[in-house]
Structure formats: C-alpha cells, structure tokens
Amino acid sequence: AQSVTQPDIHITVSEGASLELRCNYSYGATPYLFWYVQSPGQGLQLLLKYFSGDTLVQGIKGFEAEFKRSQSSFNLRKPSVHWSDAAEYFCAVASPYNNNDMRFGAGTRLTVKP
C-alpha cells in the first residue's frame, strides 16, 4: 500500500521568505498526489493535486508543487510567505486504481514570523 512521509514536523519562516515543505511517498507506480492545508480549528482544504502530465502543478493561494519521480517526492513551494499561510499542511497519496484509499502524512506545522 502507498504511504507518505513528511520529514519536517514544524517549520518557521519569516514573512516574505520563500517556503518549501517536503513530501516523500512510497508507491510502486505513479500515484495521485495532493497537498491540503488546515487552518486552526478547521477542516482540510485542497491546495493542489497531481494526476499526470506536467510535473509542476499550480494551486490556490500562490502555492505550487513539483512531482519528481526519481526522488519519489512532491514538495510544496511558495515564493513569498504571508502571515495568513500559518497553518498545518498535509501531503496525501492515493492509488489511481483505488481512490478510496488515500494516505496522509503526519503533517507539517508552519509558523510565520513577522
């Protein structure tokens, strides 16, 4: 079965600085990949997804992610972080053959310094 690792539990960046959140997956073929964001006390909101095609995916709120098959990674990036980006971010992977089996990483909590 597929699995996801988010190596960083907590990251702190300054407002205006660039951001990269790491995600590594384990799956025998090319999976479906997702990034979600969770603001405090809220549910998860889909930022972006990758199914196939162009390996650089654009999402909402200025986020992008790049699928690298050779590294089994799907890292999330943003060129300039805003204070409102402070939240928890979850990477998720699903099999293209069974979309009911989505696996989530443990999450990365982002703190934004003024």
Next chain:
Amino acid sequence: DVKVTQSSRYLVKRTGEKVFLECVQDMDHENMFWYRQDPGLGLRLIYFSYDVKMKEKGDIPEGYSVSREKKERFSLILESASTNQTSMYLCASSPFGGAGYTFGSGTRLTVV
C-alpha cells in the same frame, strides 16, 4: 458553495455513552469517509462508504461503526465512548473516480 457539514464543532461526552457524529454533503458524491486526527499521527481512516448502505473498514475501525442510509449522510457511531477516543473527527466526501476529497470543518470530541 459545495459543502460537507458536520453537525457539531465541539462535543463533550462521558465514558460509556453512545455517541453519534453526523456528516452531510450536498455535492451528490458517492464516496464518504470518516477520519480521526491526532497530533503527530496525521489522519487515520476509520470507515468509508462508496454507496448507500455500503461500508468498508479503514485502518482503525475498532470501537466505531457507521451508517449510510441516504447518499448525502454518513454517520459515525461510537458504541461506548472511551477516553482514548478523544480526538478531532473529520468527515470527507469525493465523487466516484476521486479527484480529491472535500472535508468538513471537523468535530472535536472530548470523552471524560
């Protein structure tokens, strides 16, 4: 705006009580899911359903059951609540074929 609505944001229940968590979606999605979220563990799947009256166990079904009598509604039942079921519970739905889940705002359950 499409929505997944969870009936309660916060619940406090006593040990041994039977607890019902309700989830309703208005997107005509076939698939519905219940997760629990705990710090450091991410989201763990409790149960999911891909059709009315159908259910499948997820990774941690023990102590839980579910009901899906109508397509839009998926209920999670804690038969006899215990303190180790204190958690955030998230409901999600997706259309047949996937394309990402839509989540509710969550129910934070405390069992005392």
